[in-house]
Amino acid sequence: MNGTIGEPALTSPADRPDAPVHAAESTGRSLWRQLMGSNTAWIFVVLLVLVAIFSAMKPGNFPTEFNIRAIATNASVLLIIAVGETFVIITGGIDLSVGYVLLFSGVAAAETMAASGDPTNKGWDVILLGLLVALASGLAWGILNGFLIAKAKVPALIVTLGTLGMAWGLAEIVSNGQDVRYIPNMMAHTIGAGRFFAVPWLVIVAAVVAIAGAILLNMTKFGRYTIGIGSNQEAARRAGINVERHLIKVYALSGLLAGLGGFLALAYFTTTTISGHANDNLNAIAAVVIGGTSLFGGVGTVIGTAIGVFIPAVLQSGFIIIGIQSFWQNVAVGAVLIGAVFVDQLRRRSRERR
Numbered sequence: 001m002n003g004t005i006g007e008p009a010l011t012s013p014a015d016r017p018d019a020p021v022h023a024a025e026s027t028g029r030s031l032w033r034q035l036m037g038s039n040t041a042w043i044f045v046v047l048l049v050l051v052a053i054f055s056a057m058k059p060g061n062f063p064t065e066f067n068i069r070a071i072a073t074n075a076s077v078l079l080i081i082a083v084g085e086t087f088v089i090i091t092g093g094i095d096l097s098v099g100y101v102l103l104f105s106g107v108a109a110a111e112t113m114a115a116s117g118d119p120t121n122k123g124w125d126v127i128l129l130g131l132l133v134a135l136a137s138g139l140a141w142g143i144l145n146g147f148l149i150a151k152a153k154v155p156a157l158i159v160t161l162g163t164l165g166m167a168w169g170l171a172e173i174v175s176n177g178q179d180v181r182y183i184p185n186m187m188a189h190t191i192g193a194g195r196f197f198a199v200p201w202l203v204i205v206a207a208v209v210a211i212a213g214a215i216l217l218n219m220t221k222f223g224r225y226t227i228g229i230g231s232n233q234e235a236a237r238r239a240g241i242n243v244e245r246h247l248i249k250v251y252a253l254s255g256l257l258a259g260l261g262g263f264l265a266l267a268y269f270t271t272t273t274i275s276g277h278a279n280d281n282l283n284a285i286a287a288v289v290i291g292g293t294s295l296f297g298g299v300g301t302v303i304g305t306a307i308g309v310f311i312p313a314v315l316q317s318g319f320i321i322i323g324i325q326s327f328w329q330n331v332a333v334g335a336v337l338i339g340a341v342f343v344d345q346l347r348r349r350s351r352e353r354r
Contacts, residue, residue, distance in 0.1 A: 040292040040304035043340065047307055047314065054318035061321045069200060075313040076206035077102075077268070079306060080261045082284040083213040084142075084254030086305045088156075089288050090217075090230045091250055092297025093149065096160040098258040099280030100167040101141045105262030107171045107272050109134040110180035122184045130187075134263035135256060141167060142255015146248030164281065171274065181271045192267035202264055209257065214302040226250060230297030283312065286333060290340045296348065311336060 055063040081098045088095045109130035113119040116126050141163060148159045194201050217223035225246050228236040237243050266272060291308030293300030315329045 040301055040307065042343065043290055043292060043304065043311070043336075044307050046336065047311055050311070050314050050318065054314070054321065057318075058321050062318060065198070067317060067321070069198070069203075071310070071313045071317050072203045073200045073268075074316075075309050076200075076202040077261045077265045078280065078283055078287065078313075079206045079309045080209050080264065081254075081258050081280065082287045082305050082309050083209055083302055084257035085284045085288050086213065086291075086293055086300055086302055087217065087226055087250045088254050089285070089293050089295065090226050090297055090300040091247060092230045092233070093156040093247070093251070094160060094285070095145065095251065095254045096157070096281050096285075097141065097145060097164040097167060098254060098261075098284055099277045099282075100164050100171065101138050101255055101258040102262040102265065102280060103272070103274065103277045104141070104167040104171040104174075105134040105137040105259035106266040107175050107180065107262075107274070108137045109263050110183060110266055110272050111174055113183060114180060118182070120182055120185050123186060127184050127187045127191075130183075130266075131263050134266075135259045138255040138257070138259020138262065139252055140255070142252040142258070143248060145255065146251030149251065150244040150247040171272075175272060175274065177274070179271045179274055183266060183270055187267050188270045191264065192270060202268060205260075205264065209260070210302055210306050217300075217302055222246075222249070227298055227300075230299070232298075286337050287312070289344075290333075290336055292340070292344075294344050294348070295341065296344075299344075308340075 051063075061067065081102060085095055085098060112133045113122065113126050113130040116122060116129075119126060145156075145159055145163055148154045149156045191201055196204055217226065225236070225241050228239065228241060229243055229246060233243055265277075269276070287308035288300070288305050289295060289308070290311055291301070291304030291306070293304060312329060312333045315332050316326055319326050319328055
């Protein structure tokens with residue numbers, strides 16, 4: 001017996017007077033590890049080093065409120081589609097179509113608003129209609145991807161490569177290959193260029209999506225199922241998870257967020273920018289992988305993805321400010337991407353040897 005006569009035995013840490021404090025601290029650390037992930041710390045250090053280098057080289061230009069706001073705004077749309085891509089890659093899949101689903105959704109929204117006549121002076125009723133069309137368009141592409149992958153058993157690489165071309169072609173057909181250049185002024189001035197105090201609305205929306213994505217992944221049954229399927233699909237099926245239905249939901253989420261991204265990109269650029277989204281899918285995938293999500297599935301965090309999104313954004317801004325051609329950004333991002341996959345491979349081999 002651990003206690004003396006007349007005293008309760010302290011048989012477990014929970015019986016100790018300070019147990020609630022330790023339990024709360026342990027829970028907090030556990031939650032933080034869940035949100036951050038084991039692969040995220042080193043890439044966060046890389047981001048801090050990049051910021052420190054550019055700030056030291058150009059202290060009067062890089063660490064300014066204007067530049068920080070510009071970096072965050074430029075990364076916002078990519079972050080939104082990367083959140084959806086995170087869920088897909090955690091399941092062990094891939095979605096190559098998000099960039100052109102984003103484009104198609106933006107075109108569909110713009111054409112819908114233009115159908116009401118001159119859209120420039122239209123109000124929130126037309127804007128909300130455009131938003132609904134963009135979300136519905138993205139959701140439809142996502143459900144199609146999920147159905148073909150989960151039910152028809154076509155590899156995700158092939159399905160999403162096919163729907164990439166379909167979304168691209170249909171966007172060109174609907175718009176006759178021309179950018180739609182007229183959207184409601186209210187949409188451009190508020191959603192696209194407006195701010196809440198000093199923070200752009202685009203940044204706020206992206207932050208809300210990222211926070212919601214982190215909560216969904218780490219604190220809900222949907223997130224547990226996503227990680228379980230990516231870790232071992234057959235084990236997840238034997239545990240009672242309807243794998244096919246869940247995969248459809250995951251790809252639908254990716255498509256929905258791509259549709260939201262298309263609407264926000266339309267508000268920001270005030271045009272459909274048909275030729276401007278060629279690399280969005282690859283940039284989103286790169287951000288997810290750089291942020292610590294494993295291409296083999298089962299491992300990943302939304303916070304890591306957010307860090308991964310800001311790596312190329314900081315590089316692009318820093319290179320421009322110090323006078324280096326921005327093309328070097330692609331070289332640097334490619335090197336970081338290879339490094340991230342290499343680290344993931346090392347961790348994977350280490351786990352398998354245990």
